Amino acid sequence: GTVSVGEAIGKMLEMYRLNAKFDETSVKVHWEKLVGPEIASRTSAIYVKEKVLFLQLTSAPLTQELVLAKKKLIESLNRAFGYEIITDIVFI
Structure with a gap:
């Protein structure tokens, strides 16, 4: 079957064990895009x-x-990521 670009990148990153750091950095980048600068700045x-x-x-x-x-x-x-990157959000 066909695989989305997101899935292909996800599989590649898992192979190289970069997943955790990639996800963390990417979520930070997408956070500002998702919630806007006002929330991101807080x-x-x-x-x-x-x-x-x-x-x-x-x-x-x-x-x-x-x-x-x-x-x-x-x-x-x-x-935004095309796959399940987050299953829960915890406010600390």
Whole structure:
């Protein structure tokens, strides 16, 4: 069958064991595109471990808003990458 470019890159990265670092860096890049500079500038920490995105924000009301939009955020990130890169978001 046909394989998407995202899947092909994913398989290649797994072979070279670059997945964790690639995902973390890429999510950081996509984070600003996904949420915009206003939210990105209030994100004080962002990292990925085992498909879980850990976020620390400098604004409690903003954290609450993103908690409510968590499912939508996960779907948007996964759509941007073309495969399941994130299964959960934890606010720290």
